Amino acid sequence: MNHSQIIDFIEQNSIQKIKFAFTDIDGVLRGKIIHRDKFLKGLKENIGFCDVVFGWDSGDACYDNVKVTGWHSGYPDAPCAIDLSTFRKIPWENDLPFFIADFSCKPLAACPRSLLKSIEKQCIEMGFHAEFAQEFEWFNFRETPQTLKEKEFTKLNPLTPGMFGYSVLRPSYETTYYHNLFDLLLKFDVPLEGLHTETGPGVYEAALLRDSVLNAADKASLFKTGVKEIAYKNGIMATFMAKWNEELPGCSGHIHQSLWSLDKSDNLFFDPVKENKMSDLFKQYLAGQLYCLPFILPMYAPTINSYKRLVEGAWAPTTITWGIDNRTTALRVLNTSKDLTRLETRVPGSDSNPYLAMAAALASGLYGIKHQLKLEALPTEGNGYKNLENGKLPSNLLEASLAMKNSPVAVELFDSAFVDHFVSTREWEWRQFSKHVTDWELKRYFEII
Numbered sequence: 453m454n455h456s457q458i459i460d461f462i463e464q465n466s467i468q469k470i471k472f473a474f475t476d477i478d479g480v481l482r483g484k485i486i487h488r489d490k491f492l493k494g495l496k497e498n499i500g501f502c503d504v505v506f507g508w509d510s511g512d513a514c515y516d517n518v519k520v521t522g523w524h525s526g527y528p529d530a531p532c533a534i535d536l537s538t539f540r541k542i543p544w545e546n547d548l549p550f551f552i553a554d555f556s557c558k559p560l561a562a563c564p565r566s567l568l569k570s571i572e573k574q575c576i577e578m579g580f581h582a583e584f585a586q587e588f589e590w591f592n593f594r595e596t597p598q599t600l601k602e603k604e605f606t607k608l609n610p611l612t613p614g615m616f617g618y619s620v621l622r623p624s625y626e627t628t629y630y631h632n633l634f635d636l637l638l639k640f641d642v643p644l645e646g647l648h649t650e651t652g653p654g655v656y657e658a659a660l661l662r663d664s665v666l667n668a669a670d671k672a673s674l675f676k677t678g679v680k681e682i683a684y685k686n687g688i689m690a691t692f693m694a695k696w697n698e699e700l701p702g703c704s705g706h707i708h709q710s711l712w713s714l715d716k717s718d719n720l721f722f723d724p725v726k727e728n729k730m731s732d733l734f735k736q737y738l739a740g741q742l743y744c745l746p747f748i749l750p751m752y753a754p755t756i757n758s759y760k761r762l763v764e765g766a767w768a769p770t771t772i773t774w775g776i777d778n779r780t781t782a783l784r785v786l787n788t789s790k791d792l793t794r795l796e797t798r799v800p801g802s803d804s805n806p807y808l809a810m811a812a813a814l815a816s817g818l819y820g821i822k823h824q825l826k827l828e829a830l831p832t833e834g835n836g837y838k839n840l841e842n843g844k845l846p847s848n849l850l851e852a853s854l855a856m857k858n859s860p861v862a863v864e865l866f867d868s869a870f871v872d873h874f875v876s877t878r879e880w881e882w883r884q885f886s887k888h889v890t891d892w893e894l895k896r897y898f899e900i901i
Contacts, residue, residue: 453539455495462488462549471542472499472534472551473677475564477877478510478754479805481677483553495536498557500529506562506873509880517876520562533557538670543639544632544685552670561869564807565669571811571866572665575818580711580720583794584810585645585662586672588802589703590679591696592629592654595689611654611688619649629686633658637678642671652700662708665810672705672806694753694801695760702761702768703802707813708786710794711737722793728776728831729787735827738774738795740820741783741813742829742842745772745799747859749845749852750878751812752800756885759848761801764837769798772842773832780836782845799845808874815865849885853878 453461461467470491473483482505490499507521508514514522521527538552554565575582592611600608611629616622623630633656634647645659658679660671676692683690695702711720711733723731730738753759761768767779774783784796795817800809819825832839846852856862857875866874 453536455536458495458536458539459492462492467549470549470551471545472553474505474532474553474555475673475805475807476505476510477562477564477805477808477874479564479673479676479803479808480510481673485548491534494532494534498531498533499553501532501553502527503530503560506530506560509877509884513884515877515880517880518562518873519876520560520873530555530560531557540641541639543636544682552674561867561873564805564811565666567866567870568666568669568807568811568814571815571818575665575711575814576714578818578821579714580818581714581716582665582814583662583710583712583716584665584668584814585660585708586668586800586806586810587657587659587704587706587708588672588675588692589650589655589657589701589705590690590692590802591652591703592656592683593689593691594687596687597689600689613653615651615653616649617651622649626686626688629683629688630656632682632686633679636682637675640674640678642675642678650701655700655703665709665814669806669810672810676802676806692802694755694758694803698760702766704761704768704798705800705802705804705806705809707797707800707809708794709797709810709813709817711817719790719793721795722787722790724790728785729793730785733821734785734793734795736820736825737817738783738785738820739825739827739829740818740823741795741797741816742772742774742827743825744812744816744819744861744865745782746843746846747856747861748812748816748865749799750849750856750874751808752797752804753849753852754805754808754878754881755803756849756881758801758803759846759852762799762845762847768801769836769845771836771839771844772829773836773839774829775832775836778832778836780834781832781839782836785831811866819861819865849878850882853882 471485473481503521504527532553534551534553541547555563556566594609643661645661647658650657680690721734769782773781775781787793797813862871
């Protein structure tokens with residue numbers, strides 16, 4: 453809808469309140485409900501929103517090491533722009549009107565959606581249309597926020613027991629929730645390509661339909677919060693932690709991507725006469741991702757917990773590798789047909805911020821095209837965990853953050869203001885973890901040392 457159509461809709465339907473939201477640096481959806489008058493005025497003048505949302509972490513603790521905002525600035529309001537093209541209604545909230553917002557009206561280095569918009573603009577200026585889609589795995593529990601607190605996040609009750617990957621039987625045990633996910637998300641304009649159980653107690657996997665990169669990130673972000681809210685309605689808690697239990701597989705957030713002609717008629721990754729049906733452009737894009745991967749890893753794996761998933765033999769990559777339909781490599785090429793030829797970046801976990809993960813994937817791929825990088829690494833056949841020819845991924849958030857902090861590549865991809873802010877937030881995250889005494893330490897050292 454355009455501006456006039458939005459106004460007509462609000463007036464003709466006597467709409468009194470509107471919800472809008474945006475993601476912070478951690479991918480947490482922040483927002484509010486506002487009166488129709490404030491919304492309509494905001495369409496002309498933008499809406500002020502306290503920039504503390506970019507000055508604190510996922511637990512609302514204020515950073516002491518960022519420049520974007522802080523006690524030094526007084527946490528002022530920042531102009532927030534509502535994107536009218538994102539209009540949709542929330543079916544599980546009585547069709548409450550909803551919009552996505554960002555802070556692109558005045559440059560703000562901490563705004564993930566603004567960053568992705570700038571990368572998409574570069575892509576279009578280079579003559580390409582980027583098609584993306586993300587898929588997610590997540591665990592479900594028969595818990596509430598209150599029971600989680602009371603249990604101190606221990607001895608949780610999975611939605612269903614046992615390892616039932618791709619089971620047709622298990623979803624029938626929670627039919628209402630299972631079908632609510634598919635049906636309500638479709639009404640919310642977040643259509644799923646597929647939904648099924650994965651291996652593990654109470655774990656589901658969903659793949660979203662592909663779209664232009666910004667729309668794909670919008671839908672991926674709304675998907676994560678939408679799933680949690682639908683789960684609430686069914687007395688269920690959903691978690692997108694990368695690895696909630698050391699004995700179970702982690703949760704991925706794989707990104708599928710391809711570049712098309714601007715009119716969307718031709719998949720530029722496909723060339724039927726080339727080896728593996730991969731065009732030269734595809735090879736450059738892939739080479740760019742391989743080259744940049746060690747320097748942008750925190751954008752795919754942003755939390756302490758992310759690196760518990762990136763371990764050998766756990767369906768997540770640990771090496772800088774690529775292969776043809778190989779699920780042990782960091783980058784997986786799928787080339788079964790012209791329409792479906794694409795790259796799957798398998799590093800991101802379900803805890804990734806979709807805007808940042810997609811910005812990282814697209815920017816690093818475009819880097820390979822701009823610099824005409826040659827795909828010198830051979831495709832991995834067999835076990836990618838054993839192929840160390842191109843090196844391994846950093847093994848924890850601190851190591852990965854320092855690699856990004858000291859890399860001129862990251863600055864070239866995203867500019868220094870974003871890199872400085874984002875890396876500072878990851879260093880903060882490491883500091884919070886490092887001062888915490890874990891259950892493992894107590895069990896390990898309490899008596900014996």
